Amino acid sequence: MGTAKKEKQRRERQNDTRDANLKVKGENFYKDAKKVKHLSMYKSGRAVRNAKGDIIKAADMQSSDIPVARVDPNKKWFGNTRVIAQDALSHFREAMADKKHDSYSVLLKRNKLPMSLLDEKDKTESPAARILETESYEHAFGPKQQRKKPRLMTASNLEELASITEKDQQQYEEKLELDSTLGLMGNSILDKDDFTQEAKEAIFHKGQSKRIWNELYKVVDSSDVVIHILDARDPLGTRCESVEKYIQTECPHKHLIYVLNKCDLVPTWVAAAWVKHLSKRFPTLAFHASITNSFGKGSLIQLLRQFSTLHSDRKQISVGFIGYPNTGKSSIINTLRRKKVCQVAPIPGETKVWQYITFMKKIFLIDCPGIVPPSQRDTESDILFRGVVRVEHVSSPEQYIPDLLKKCTRKHLERTYEVSGWAKFEEDPALLEKAGIEFIELIARKQGRLLKGGEPDETGIAKQVLYDFTRGKIPWFVPPPQDESSESKETHKNKDALEKKESEK
Ligand SMILES: Nc1nc2c(ncn2[C@@H]2O[C@H](COP(=O)(O)OP(=O)(O)OP(=O)(O)O)[C@@H](O)[C@H]2O)c(=O)[nH]1
Structure with missing residues (x-):
């Protein structure tokens, strides 16, 4: 052993036919390659010095001209992720957007x-x-x-x-407005800076309290489907845009649909035009809540069934009803259940807390108290005419009668109260105040509601008129957008004409 030749001979002698490199005794006989590499690393780490001890060649790590090191990127570094190509990503973006x-x-x-x-x-x-x-x-x-x-x-x-x-x-x-509706109601900008809001009577802040908004969040959080109830007479006025935005941004996986309730209070073409207009944003259904004589119940149940089959992996789905006070959320639930399971009243704020109602084995309904998103644009009359506040709590209700006269058509008021002849403010807007006073007086005389000394009971009459308005006794609606309304009117006219012809035949 020792030299390569001797080692070769020994192998031949002993019939050792291994085809490996011959390892001969020498400097690294007892060290394997790994060990040798490791040891030479220490050697190269030292500077080379001359006899005097001056460095003539710096150590590898101390040299200023170290070779450029490049680390090979490796997919595994990114852990549990998937890497997709740029074109696959852009295809995904286009398809999903x-x-x-x-x-x-x-x-x-x-x-x-x-x-x-x-x-x-x-x-x-x-x-x-x-x-x-x-x-x-x-x-x-x-x-x-x-x-x-x-x-x-x-x-x-x-x-x-x-x-x-x-x-x-x-x-x-x-x-800021959105933030102020997201639970920061107490210190919202609307309360702080706007003096008109400050000056508003406390009752005009109904439906805006922190408690009500907390109830709303509970309902939104627990629902898979959120049904936004709108009043068919004023769908845009009773829409809570900030809540819609909140749902779309914070919980986009929840389904949002509109239900246009109280369709019996507006002409068919108006309801059709509004449904068409609102459908551009979210699926919309027309509805008339009544336990005995409802409209749209079948479509709503079918839609809810479809949602429940979509989520067939879940045990059950919850459907939350949100919207302005008095829009008929509880009435719709009663209509669906075909019995009085929720308290209903013609006064706003009847529903105080959220409540769960079992509808089907797989579908639960949640009733929510009415909410009113704070808005700087809404005047007190706007809030009052939407039926958000209780008329009996409004001080001097007669101040809102001129606005009501402007909203409704003269012939409808004449027909409802069987009075006529109040000042023609349509021709001269300066006569509006006078028209309001005359209108109240005419009704008071007609109904014999006079105080001592023959004075008309202005407050009583004004309250009654406002009640009648919010309960739908006086015909009124916000006209739908122009393009949809003309189309729907035409189709409904044609339909009516066809029906007439058929009946004549
Ligand atoms: N004409 C008509 N009246 C309706 C309809 N739906 C509800 N109402 C009436 O509207 C009033 C308010 O109904 P509710 O169901 O109490 O309304 P709500 O949205 O639950 O009200 P809050 O409890 O204040 O949230 C009641 O007097 C109902 O009779 C409808 O489709 N047509």
Whole structure:
């Protein structure tokens, strides 16, 4: 043993036919390759010195000219993630973008889809990411640069800047308004800054208390389907846009639908036009709540059944009813159940707390107290005419009669109260106040409601008229948008004409 030759001979002698490299005794005989590598690492780590002890060659790690090291990227570093190609991502984005905002298509198992990939966050959040959109690279940085710093704003002149600022301000105010409805009711901007709001009577803040909003959040949190009840006479007035926005942004997996209740109080073409208009946003159904003579019940039940089959993996689904006070949430639940399970009254605020009602084996209904999103635009009359406040609590109700006269048509009022002849304010708006007083007086004389000395009972009559208005005794509705209303009117006219012809035959 010892040299290579001797080792070879020994193997031949002993019939050792291994086809491996011959390992001979020498410097590294007792060390394997790994050990040798490790040891040489220590050697190369030392500087080479001359006899005097001066460094003539720096150690590898101390040298300033270390070779460039490049670490190979490895997919495994990213742990439990999936990597997809850019074209697959853009295909996903295109295919999902439409579906995501379409309230008619349902995305099942959303949690398993990478929904966050749909929004390019950097672009919207940081203005710095948009530098190249506002200015080309060459313009700001290249050899032919024309500016010292890149422009961060898209505005090129003062007017543009003003309009951008205005837009930003509007967005900011909308956000504040939304925030103020998201549970910050106590210290909302509306309460602090707006003196008209401060000056409003306390009852005009009904449906806005923190307690009511907490009830709403409980209902929204527990529901898989949220049904927003609107009054067919004023669907846009009784719409809670901030709540819709909240549901869309915070819980987009919940289904939101509109139900246009009290359809019996408006002409058919109006209900049809509103359904058509609102359907563009969310699925909309027309409804008339009544235990004995309802309308739209079958379609609503069918829709709820469809939702429950969509979520067949769940034991049951919950359906929350939200909306302005007095729009008929409890009445719709009673209509569906065909018996009085919820307390119903022609006064707002009848439902105080949320309540669960079993509808079918797999469907639960949740009744919610009426909510009123605070709005700076709504006047006291707007709030009063929507039936949000109790008329008996309003001080001097006669002050709202002129507004009511403006809202309703003269012939409807004449027909309801069988009086006529109050001042023609339609021709001269200055006569509106006078018309209000005369209108009350005419009704008081007709009904014999006079106080001592033959004075008309103004407050009593005004209260009665306001009651009649909110309960739908006086015909009134907000006309639907022009394009839909003309179409629906035409089709309904044609339908009526056809029906007439058929009956004549
Ligand atoms: N004409 C008509 N009246 C309705 C209809 N639905 C409800 N109402 C009436 O509207 C009033 C209010 O109904 P509720 O069911 O108590 O309304 P709510 O939305 O639950 O009210 P809150 O308890 O204040 O939230 C009652 O007098 C009902 O009779 C409808 O379809 N047509």
